[in-house]
Amino acid sequence: xxxxxxxxxxxxxxxxxxxxxxxxxxxxxxxxxxxxxxxxxxxxxxxxxxxxxxxxxxxxxxxxxxxxxxxxxxxxxxxxxxxxxxxxxxxxxxxxxxxxxxxxxxxxxxxxxxxxxxxxxxxxxxxxxxxxxxxxxxxxxxxxxxxxxxxxxxxxxxxxxxxxxxxxxxxxxxxxxxxxxxxxxxxxxxxxxxxxxxxxxxxxxxxxxxxxxxxxxxxxxxxxxxxxxxxxxxxxxxxxxxxxxxxxxxxx
Amino acid sequence: xxxxxxxxxxxxxxxxxxxxxxxxxxxxxxxxxxxxxxxxxxxxxxxxxxxxxxxxxxxxxxxxxxxxxxxxxxxxxxxxxxxxxxxxxxxxxxxxxxxxxxxxxxxxxxxxxxxxxxxxxxxxxxxxxxxxxxxxxxxxxxxxxxxxxxxxxxxxxxxxxxxxxxxxxxxxxxxxxxxxxxxxxxxxxxxxxxxxxxxxxxx
Numbered sequence: 490x491x492x493x494x495x496x497x498x499x500x501x502x503x504x505x506x507x508x509x510x511x512x513x514x515x516x517x518x519x520x521x522x523x524x525x526x527x528x529x530x531x532x533x534x535x536x537x538x539x540x541x542x543x544x545x546x547x548x549x550x551x552x553x554x555x556x557x558x559x560x561x562x563x564x565x566x567x568x569x570x571x572x573x574x575x576x577x578x579x580x581x582x583x584x585x586x587x588x589x590x591x592x593x594x595x596x597x598x599x600x601x602x603x604x605x606x607x608x609x610x611x612x613x614x615x616x617x618x619x620x621x622x623x624x625x626x627x628x629x630x631x632x633x634x635x636x637x638x639x640x641x642x643x644x645x646x647x648x649x650x651x652x653x654x655x656x657x658x659x660x661x662x663x664x665x666x667x668x669x670x671x672x673x674x675x676x677x678x679x680x681x682x683x684x685x686x687x688x689x690x691x692x693x694x695x696x697x698x699x700x701x702x703x704x705x706x707x708x709x710x711x712x713x714x715x716x717x718x719x720x721x722x723x724x725x726x727x728x729x730x731x732x733x734x735x736x737x738x739x740x741x
Numbered sequence: 742x743x744x745x746x747x748x749x750x751x752x753x754x755x756x757x758x759x760x761x762x763x764x765x766x767x768x769x770x771x772x773x774x775x776x777x778x779x780x781x782x783x784x785x786x787x788x789x790x791x792x793x794x795x796x797x798x799x800x801x802x803x804x805x806x807x808x809x810x811x812x813x814x815x816x817x818x819x820x821x822x823x824x825x826x827x828x829x830x831x832x833x834x835x836x837x838x839x840x841x842x843x844x845x846x847x848x849x850x851x852x853x854x855x856x857x858x859x860x861x862x863x864x865x866x867x868x869x870x871x872x873x874x875x876x877x878x879x880x881x882x883x884x885x886x887x888x889x890x891x892x893x894x895x896x897x898x899x900x901x902x903x904x905x906x907x908x909x910x911x912x913x914x915x916x917x918x919x920x921x922x923x924x925x926x927x928x929x930x931x932x933x934x935x936x937x938x939x940x941x942x943x944x
Contacts, residue, residue, distance in 0.1 A: 514928050514942060519744070554764075556743040557751040564764050564824060589752055589766065597748040605743050610941060612927035613777050712774045716889065719779035729859065732779045 512612030515543040517554075522602045523577055531584045532629065532663055533595040534570075536577040537604060544573040547636035548615035548707065548735075551578070551608030555593055565590040568632040568709070568735070569609065570664070572639035581663045583629040614707060614735040618646035623699050625691070625718050627655045627710025628662075633735065634709065635664045638671045651699050655691050655714065659683065674699065691718065697725040709735040760818060761826055762935035768825035774889045777923065778859045783909050785893045788858070790877065792840050794915035795850035800843050804893075807877060810835045815876050815897055820935040822902040832886075832897050834878035837870050840913065850915040854922060855896050857909040863922035864931070865898065865905055867915065874900055877910065902933035902940070 520537035528534050554564040571579035584595035616622045616637045624634035631654045641647040653674035656662035675682050676691045708718050715736045785804040793799035813836040820826045853865050876897040879886050886892035891908025898905045904924045925931050930939040
């Protein structure tokens with residue numbers, strides 16, 4: 490756990506904020522695109538080589554900045570899918586309708602291109618593999634959880650991490666095979682899952698069966714997904730303080 | 742300046758605006774939500790607003806108390822560090838100046854730590870909360886502020902990135918030194934001026 494916020498009682502002399510070690514943070518740099526693939530209908534997987542990069546914690550993100558010839562820039566944040574030990578950085582980007590940055594990454598970027606990026610960033614939605622965690626992701630919100638699973642794979646940390654994911658169909662679930670192989674609970678809202686689970690969103694009973702008293706819950710997805718899942722977690726007795734949320738909005 | 746990215750043109754010039762700080766885009770009618778925590782249910786009848794710390798007379802207001810203060814409105818743009826900006830918003834509530842006047846900041850007060858009911862915190866220099874720059878708001882577009890946007894009541898500091906506008910605000914603590922808040926400890930800039938593009942630690 491990277492951060493603890495203690496209760497802050499009434500007077501300023503009583504403010505006690507536990508100051509943990511800062512999460513790793515890196516500055517701007519240029520990465521070389523090494524692999525581009527299109528695992529889902531709307532999504533692109535981009536693997537880049539960033540010289541001298543600072544190792545991230547699973548859950549952290551990078552900012553990708555695009556610059557036009559006239560100096561105009563656009564930038565968006567994307568969670569890292571790769572494990573810290575991976576020599577390349579991997580991103581999965583859902584192409585949004587009219588997405589200025591996601592459309593460029595999905596349609597234009599090719600192997601050999603240079604991309605300007607900055608990171609790692611963020612010290613809240615992270616898991617360092619030392620404490621029990623439950624990751625719940627919707628759609629491309631599974632990406633940071635994939636980084637966590639890859640980081641834990643083959644180590645004792647794998648027993649500490651439980652993952653549940655949700656998408657409309659298997660075709661729209663990034664990293665579906667990898668998630669299934671890692672034992673993630675997979676809920677498909679429109680279709681039956683490969684394991685025979687009937688179509689439907691993550692249900693209260695499914696969430697409740699994954700809740701443990703001592704774990705941090707990491708919820709990542711659209712605002713609506715995050716709202717629904719945090720509601721189920723709270724209903725299952727999870728304290729508010731054990732829930733960390735990464736919501737993403739329509740930010741092209 | 743950054744090197745051009747091969748093949749990137751960007752939005753047409755007509756879609757750009759000098760009202761947009763660098764690196765921001767107009768989100769149009771959308772009002773995205775971005776929160777690090779579960780959305781709490783804050784009961785206005787049990788909610789209180791406290792201003793304490795380096796002040797002559799700390800004070801706590803109830804929901805009814807703040808509604809008796811002279812109303813004030815913000816009409817203008819807001820800017821989120823995740824790169825969306827929203828033009829022509831309208832928030833209603835009271836000026837933070839009224840709260841500060843009631844407690845009389847001590848000459849030693851230089852900074853403020855804002856605290857939400859969830860434990861979320863954010864820090865600001867006092868001068869960025871005073872002088873008509875900040876509000877306590879409970880309406881958006883004339884309607885009660887929705888929970889996911891910080892309802893029933895949030896801080897509004899529209900000249901800084903929006904994480905400074907703490908949702909579900911319950912306390913402002915004046916300090917004689919700076920203390921980092923939640924995102925400020927987690928990689929984000931200490932002040933967060935969108936026009937200077939102060940997004941992350943070190944910008």
